[in-house]
Amino acid sequence: MTDADQVREVQARDDQAREDQSREDAVEAALDKLDLDAKTRLLAGQDMWSLPAVPEIGLQSLVMSDGPIGVRGVRWTADDPSVALPSPTALAAAWDPALARRAGRLLAQEARRKGVHVLLAPTVNLHRSPLGGRHFECYSEDPYLTGAVGSGYVKGVQDGGVGTTVKHFAGNEAETDRFTVDCVIDPRPLRELYLAPFEAIVANAHPWGIMTSYNRVNGTSMTENRYLVNEVLRAEWGFDGYNVSDWMAARSTTGDIEGGLDVAMPGPATVYGPALAEAVRAGEVPESSVDAAVRNVLRLAARVGILEGAPAAVAEPPSGIDGQALARELATRGFVLVRNEDGALPLDASAGRTVALMGAAARDARVLGGGSATVFPERIVSPLDGLTAALPQGALTFAVGADPSEELVPADQGFGLRAVCRDASGAVLGEGSLPSGQVQWIGDDLPAGAAYDTMASIEVTGTFLPRESGEHAFGTRGLGAFTLAVGGETLWEGVQEMGDEADPFEAFFGAPSERGRATLTEGEPVEVSLTYQVPDMTALPLKAIMFSLLHLAPQRDADELIAEAVAAARAADTAVVVVATTERVESEGFDRRDLALPGRQDDLVRAVAAANPNTVVVVNAGSPVELPWREDVAAVLLTWFPGQEGGAALADVLLGDAEPGGRLPTTWPARFADAPVTEVLPVDGRLEYREGLFVGYRAYEKEGIAPAYPFGHGLGYTDWAYESLEATAGTVRVRVTNTGTRPGREVVQIYLAPGEGSEGGAPGAAVERPASWLAAFAGVEAGPGESVEAEIGLPARAFEIWDETARGWRRIGGAYEVRASHAHGDTRLTATIDVA
Ligand code: BGC
Secondary structure, eight states, X not given: OOHHHHHHHHHHXXXXXXXXXXXXXXXXXXXXXXXXXXXXXTTBOSSSSBOOOBGGGTBOOOBEEOOSSSXXXXXXXXXXXXXXXXXXXXXXXXXXXXXHHHHHHHHHHHHHHTTOSEEOOOBOOOOSOTTOTTGGGSOOXXXXXXXXXXXXXXXXXXXXXXXXXXXXXXXXOOOTTTTTOEEEOOHHHIIIIISHHHHHHHHHHOOSEEEEOSSEETTEEGGGOHIIIIIIIIIITOOOSEEEEOTTTOOOHHHHHHTTOOBBOSOSSOSSTHHHHHHHXXXXXXXXXXXXXXXXXXXXXXXXXXXXXXXXSOSSOOOOOOHHHHHHHHHHHHOEEEEEGGGOOSXXXXXXXXXXXXXXXXXSOOOSOBSTTOXXXXXXXXXXXXXXXXXXXXXXXXXXXXXXXXXXXXXOTTEEEEEEEEOTTOOEEEEEEOSSSEEEEETTOOOTTOOTTTOOEEEEEEEEOOSSOEEEEEEEESSEEEEEEETTEEEEEEEEOOOSSOOTTHHHHSOOEEEEEEEEOTTOOEEEEEEEEOOOOTTOSSOEEEEEEEEEOOOOOHHHHHHHHHHHHHHSSEEEEEEEOOTTTSBTTSOOSOOOOSTTHXXXXXXXXXXXXXXXXXXXXXXXXXXXXXXXXXXXXXXXXXXXXXXXHHHHHHTTSSOOOOOOSSOBOSSGGGSSOOOOOOBTTEEEOTTTTOOTHHHHHHHTOOOSBOTTOOOOSSOEEEEEEEEOSSEEEEEXXXXXXXXXXXXXXXXXXXXXXXXXXXXXXXXXXXXXXXXXXXXXXXOTTOEEEEEEEOOGGGGEEEETTTTEEEEOOEEEEEEEEEETTEEEEEEEEEEO
């Protein structure tokens, strides 16, 4: 560092300290002016997404929104579209914190456009089991990679002056019984695996918020977890942001406030507000606890620039970022090429070459996972759209081949729908357009003119243009009284009652019900209508309307579809098969039961591969699926949920305009049974993390099981020679040469393996450790024939274990093998270091 740099750095630190102080002063001044009722009101949602404004102290209403691949805004509607980036698994697959930071900056720009101050993201729970329903929404099975990507993301969002809530703190690795499950996790795995990403992000990126999860950890609900929140997160790690409950997670006024929960969401009915003021007056809670929470909220408000008199943390947020271009770039950077026999990819697209594309998801792309992560992009580029645009006319054919959607889904393809709200006399109160047959109105998010107390019915109505002739099935999801009509004829009139398993999110995640069928003709539009009687909601804490009009196209004979695809594959130079999971497979709200591709997709791939040796399989899934035919095809490209520009990115990569830049952030098992954790159902309300430290590659290595594709694996379009490795306990230097014919990016991965005698710590006290673990990584770029050196710092934590007895981290000295690797288990160079 030059002298001038040093001066600048000191100056920047001083400026920062002055600004922090001036925000703290403004926070204290504002706090002084609030009485108990105003303070407790500020800790409770006023509606689904915001806190109340307090004009007396110059505080505007603080608005929060999901997260993590886009910013939905406060409305669940297509009227207000959002850029949809690739799934978090895809972002992690880029192994590039700087890229995650760029994604974060775009999201901040989106948040500002929509008047959102805090993004409910990132999700940094670990890939403990591939069954986890929100696996696609988390980054990795490895805590270090998760922390690195999450830190980049948080920095990026906050560069834009928008807050983050790192979630779900902690132990939310699965969805089953998530409101009540008690995750039983030993101190070492808790610290070394599940808390580690949160700790790293607090240290590296200084997040302005955290979200505590629904579940319990070791017996205590996370919103009431004094130990993990007050002692670990705040006292030990120095977190100074606000702590918001997951939606409807806050269940105890005194328990939550004493457990360090600052804000209870959503509102207006919460355990805070008047109930908290009451508890203070009754002497059950000291007012100082309320003050501490209010301080955290005001500090956040100051940072995002909505507290008068306090300087916003970012005066000039970055702007003008092209969301479409970034979504496309991110997608290519996250695609992982796991198999590429004889250079099958990139495709030879010279004149006269033909491509047969197949798979239902090639036409109806799955670009994002389900649940609160859903946003509504302005456009979706499917693989069919992307390849049609990129290939010469006549070079591409399409056949469905196999359609995995055997269940009814919210009416979407071919439907143009709107919702009409009427009062008891039938007069129209308001109307709104719908992105699909799914109505999802929460709190005040109603079409203009509509109100809960006057609305008697809601009709989802519009036209449907069938793509196929035959028997179309229609159905509903949600509770209440419905009338369903197609082509002017009533198909069903009835009431859906709440089942035995009363789940507050039944209407969101519940199973679809078929209600009737109509025989329709391809290309001939019909009117459809689903009328819902609005129930009395006066007694409900949160007013919401949730129901769906569902549809399933005629199911063509599966063998016939495969035969059609095989004929197309035979006639083409290359066959590209897109296989995918469905919305009933990967979503928030439930876990998976197995990793099989739904429907006849495996049969389709086998049949096509037998017909055409140049078969490329594109896997459109947010998390691992079994690929039993993987050795029989020429190439396998994992595209995750690739976001709105996925099809354009796919064309870029298949045709070689871009390199598939990804490396696996999680191990892909050969068979589901090989996964380290194959059961996520709680037993008697408890989910025991029995595998301890051994999740992901740590477990495969321990058990000696070869996965289909190891952690860190990914081929790209060029080759790399590892030339030299120099290592100390602080820094590793690796020289690599691009020995291929194209420019590329290599992710140099550094694993540590404890050598003989290093596991000991104190003599005789054997310490259980994985055989190896990721310590650090760096991305390098080089042109053909070029060499480049990666200088990679080794974090001290890589040599430490958690010592619960001493309540601290303990460095384990001794000999370590440092492995410079292309992937876990694909070690190219080693060195031995002695660590004091
Ligand atoms: C999810 C959170 C989300 C919140 C608000 C919850 O059900 O678990 O991740 O931020 O809803 O949509």
